[in-house]
Amino acid sequence: MINVEIDGKLVETENGSTVMDAAHKAGIHIPHFCYHKKLSIAANCRMCLVEVEKAPKPLPACATPATDGMKVHTHSELAVKAQKGVMEFLLINHPLDCPICDQGGECMLQDVAMGYGATASRYSEEKRIVMQKNIGALISTMEMSRCIQCTRCVRFGQEIAGMMELGMAFRGEHAEIMSFVDSSVDSELAGNMIDLCPVGALTSKPFRYTARNWELSRRKSVSPHDGLGSNLAVHVKNNKVMRVTPIENEDINECWISDRDRFSYEGLNVPERLTKPMLKQGGKWLEVEWPAALEYVAHGLSQIVNEHGAAQIAALATPQSTLEELYLLQKFMRGLGSGNVDFRLRQSDFSADGKQVNAPWLGMKIAEINTRDRLLIVGSFLRKDHPLLAQRVRQAVKHGAQANIVHSSNDDLLMPVANKAIVAPNELLNVLAQILKALAVEKKATPDASVQGVEVGSAAAAIAKSLASGERAAVLLGNFAQQHPQAVQLALLAERISALCGAQFGYLGEAANTVGGYLAGAVPYGNGALFIEKRISPRRPKDVVQGMNAAQMLASPRKAYLLLNVEPELDMHDPQQAMTAMRAADMVVALSAYKHHATDYADVLLPIAPFTETSGTFVSSEGRAQSFKGTVKPLGEARPAWKVLRVLGNLLDIQGFEYDTSEEVRDAMLSGHNVADKLNNHVEGVAIQAVMSASDAGMQRVANVPIYSTDAVVRRAASLQKTSDASTPCVKMHGNELRKLGVQSGGAVKVSQGRATVRLEVQADDTMPAGTARVAAGHPATAELGAMFGTITVERA
Amino acid sequence: MLSEQIQTRINRELKKYPSDQKQSAVMAALRFVQDEKGWIANDDIADVATYLGMPKMAVYEVATFYHMYNLKPMGKHTITVCTNLSCTLCGAGDTVAYLQARLGIGLGEVTADGKYGLREGECMGACKDAPLFTVNNKKLCGRLSKEKIDQILVELDQS
Numbered sequence: 001m002i003n004v005e006i007d008g009k010l011v012e013t014e015n016g017s018t019v020m021d022a023a024h025k026a027g028i029h030i031p032h033f034c035y036h037k038k039l040s041i042a043a044n045c046r047m048c049l050v051e052v053e054k055a056p057k058p059l060p061a062c063a064t065p066a067t068d069g070m071k072v073h074t075h076s077e078l079a080v081k082a083q084k085g086v087m088e089f090l091l092i093n094h095p096l097d098c099p100i101c102d103q104g105g106e107c108m109l110q111d112v113a114m115g116y117g118a119t120a121s122r123y124s125e126e127k128r129i130v131m132q133k134n135i136g137a138l139i140s141t142m143e144m145s146r147c148i149q150c151t152r153c154v155r156f157g158q159e160i161a162g163m164m165e166l167g168m169a170f171r172g173e174h175a176e177i178m179s180f181v182d183s184s185v186d187s188e189l190a191g192n193m194i195d196l197c198p199v200g201a202l203t204s205k206p207f208r209y210t211a212r213n214w215e216l217s218r219r220k221s222v223s224p225h226d227g228l229g230s231n232l233a234v235h236v237k238n239n240k241v242m243r244v245t246p247i248e249n250e251d252i253n254e255c256w257i258s259d260r261d262r263f264s265y266e267g268l269n270v271p272e273r274l275t276k277p278m279l280k281q282g283g284k285w286l287e288v289e290w291p292a293a294l295e296y297v298a299h300g301l302s303q304i305v306n307e308h309g310a311a312q313i314a315a316l317a318t319p320q321s322t323l324e325e326l327y328l329l330q331k332f333m334r335g336l337g338s339g340n341v342d343f344r345l346r347q348s349d350f351s352a353d354g355k356q357v358n359a360p361w362l363g364m365k366i367a368e369i370n371t372r373d374r375l376l377i378v379g380s381f382l383r384k385d386h387p388l389l390a391q392r393v394r395q396a397v398k399h400g401a402q403a404n405i406v407h408s409s410n411d412d413l414l415m416p417v418a419n420k421a422i423v424a425p426n427e428l429l430n431v432l433a434q435i436l437k438a439l440a441v442e443k444k445a446t447p448d449a450s451v452q453g454v455e456v457g458s459a460a461a462a463i464a465k466s467l468a469s470g471e472r473a474a475v476l477l478g479n480f481a482q483q484h485p486q487a488v489q490l491a492l493l494a495e496r497i498s499a500l501c502g503a504q505f506g507y508l509g510e511a512a513n514t515v516g517g518y519l520a521g522a523v524p525y526g527n528g529a530l531f532i533e534k535r536i537s538p539r540r541p542k543d544v545v546q547g548m549n550a551a552q553m554l555a556s557p558r559k560a561y562l563l564l565n566v567e568p569e570l571d572m573h574d575p576q577q578a579m580t581a582m583r584a585a586d587m588v589v590a591l592s593a594y595k596h597h598a599t600d601y602a603d604v605l606l607p608i609a610p611f612t613e614t615s616g617t618f619v620s621s622e623g624r625a626q627s628f629k630g631t632v633k634p635l636g637e638a639r640p641a642w643k644v645l646r647v648l649g650n651l652l653d654i655q656g657f658e659y660d661t662s663e664e665v666r667d668a669m670l671s672g673h674n675v676a677d678k679l680n681n682h683v684e685g686v687a688i689q690a691v692m693s694a695s696d697a698g699m700q701r702v703a704n705v706p707i708y709s710t711d712a713v714v715r716r717a718a719s720l721q722k723t724s725d726a727s728t729p730c731v732k733m734h735g736n737e738l739r740k741l742g743v744q745s746g747g748a749v750k751v752s753q754g755r756a757t758v759r760l761e762v763q764a765d766d767t768m769p770a771g772t773a774r775v776a777a778g779h780p781a782t783a784e785l786g787a788m789f790g791t792i793t794v795e796r797a
Numbered sequence: 798m799l800s801e802q803i804q805t806r807i808n809r810e811l812k813k814y815p816s817d818q819k820q821s822a823v824m825a826a827l828r829f830v831q832d833e834k835g836w837i838a839n840d841d842i843a844d845v846a847t848y849l850g851m852p853k854m855a856v857y858e859v860a861t862f863y864h865m866y867n868l869k870p871m872g873k874h875t876i877t878v879c880t881n882l883s884c885t886l887c888g889a890g891d892t893v894a895y896l897q898a899r900l901g902i903g904l905g906e907v908t909a910d911g912k913y914g915l916r917e918g919e920c921m922g923a924c925k926d927a928p929l930f931t932v933n934n935k936k937l938c939g940r941l942s943k944e945k946i947d948q949i950l951v952e953l954d955q956s
Contacts, residue, residue: 158852167854169861180853181839 002068019061034150035062049082058082087117103200105213136184137722147201161187162414227509229620258387267716274607275636298651310337314553317564319511322616326520328645335654339547343517349487358680359518362621363506374470380478384707410767421459432493433691438464473503509621516619557581607638614640703788709778729776748797754786836867872914883924
């Protein structure tokens, strides 16, 4: 530690820190543009010039290392003169068009010019003009003349997003920020450049010119789209969400959010929103009042309970639903006497049900990922499924960690990967067994009998070696591994591997409440919340049956389905089977924010509020319960789903539905409990099966859920849907497989699974394992197909 | 695709740097492209980026930063006249005017037959020979007079 004096204030700061850091510690503001605490030092704006005693010239605070006994003046005559001079030069080519600038009112340049600049410009000559570039649907560069060349956006791309898409071309007065030959900026984190830009050069394309900063009220919320639980500021004007920006939380999202979190709000204000309850009568949809719709649902459900038994009713919810909604849904179902409730819609292996010690979770704090020195990531489309978590892994790798990947698709993670094993889905288990066996040898332990039979390949040996040499390792299972038909066996092996190398073992959460769903008890086992409120009294105790999980509910169709936020053709593991079950059901009640395809098969549509219009709680991957309030009033007659479920509970005389606020619902679950005690990835009583090498299973499907297809809100966000990540999925196969089919890359193929065939474009991707075809799920183009895993037929179209 | 000759030259250049610092060879690589083709197209920039494992934009930054990379087709013989202070004092203005008259093109232009290009350059560090120009950034021709320029052009015509 060293002592520095800034403006007469003594401050102690770490060795190697800069004058800017020391000033920050002392609570002294030094004006700056190019400096950003998360980015490398550029020192090219010169705004942070300060006077340092014994230095002949003013020095940039952001790039000057603090030394012991240094005396700094930020407001001395020399410093002020330097700052004034820099300000004048920064404004020489700036258009000074604040009144028509979208950044006006929240502009660093405007603020700093007010504080440190002159009142008027002395410059009357011609200013330079920089033409706009088209860099995609999210970021507008219409006014690049405003750019002051701080290069924050360039450094963000290089250092945080991992891909340098913007750069500064040309030199001196001709320097311009641009992308390579008008290519679009495709990073899934690119929206952060809008926040980073200290002037109005990079602005939000969907938001610009729709509101002024001072007209907006900024309300806190939490992202529903991935398991991270990013903290959001939802900006509201006239009861409408105008835009979303990050709220800094170093433990979760740092100061970033993904584009999915930032731009998904567009999906909240679409004409497709359901604003009145609707009933289907005589094949026609009628808008009705709430009481009529709820009476109809209550009556219909009790009729089915009476005639066919409660086990004929099933409830499905998305993991993006709030904790309160999930809790009341399962309570409602169990109150009816049915245990058929599930939120794990894309899961296919339920063999750990009832044997999972507690809710599966990340196994560590999110921030701990940065400190890992060895990582094994199994079955994850990491960048697209967890954009910000991938960023943390990227930072860990930058600081010397080794990332090891076991997956069925070789996506570019935009970071150096130490070892990769890219194999067909039915070989994943075998690869993990190989790693376990090799690791046991490395650690001089006896390998499990179940993995004795496998032959260790070079990739697995290298991964084992990497894991064995680390001190702080982590083994993480991605969405793909969790959706895998052998998910539980994969998890058991992964747990064994982490035990051998002292690693943290965890699951990457697919959505905001992937952990919360378990805590709320929205699973068919455990008879209610894991925070057990034991006395949920069924109306007729004899009706209590062992509940069915999401797959069983569809495999043996039920008479009635209750859908909470679910679009079965897009959200389910096997949409084909799901749609068959929906069409065959006597009654389908869709609680949805949108008028979606449920109009084809549902009987009742109940308009519910998306995350911005309801209060609720999300429990993130790391087990952090974050409650939020509604940021705007529900649109039209939409109501928060927890209220709808509460009234339905009352109508059916189910006990324990006397909640007045969502906080009461949450407290009924969480108060007196510590969430951390309820998290445990261990599975008891499931044996590791002997691992064999996989038999030839024909062409296997590798299904990712594209980043902008994950949930109902994102699927309707117009600008996100214009990005290249949202383009219609094409089949990806190895070039050899294409030659076998006699199809050229870029040609069309027929993809068949179950009863359906769809026509898609095919692309050669020589990193795909032989015998696999990547066909995305969750997209209308592939919604008719069957399960996300398994055999698929690809033919020449 | 970069030609075999360019690849060989880049490979030789790469030996000068650590294997994880391939980007150090970017300026040389761009020079090799220009030596062979006379100018550097965007496709070439992309090829160099792929070859050196760099982002395309990073190579583009370098290619646009330096004046001596031609980003549009120039003549077979591109004459770059220094117009900095020493040369101007010694009559660079006359040199430019004479070349423009002889070749019938302005600065930054190429003759219709593609044989000559003319552009302005910065100090070549050889002020004792002012006024001067270079041919294709390689050959320095100093102490220019009308006669000497004529003589050089005749030589270039024949080559």
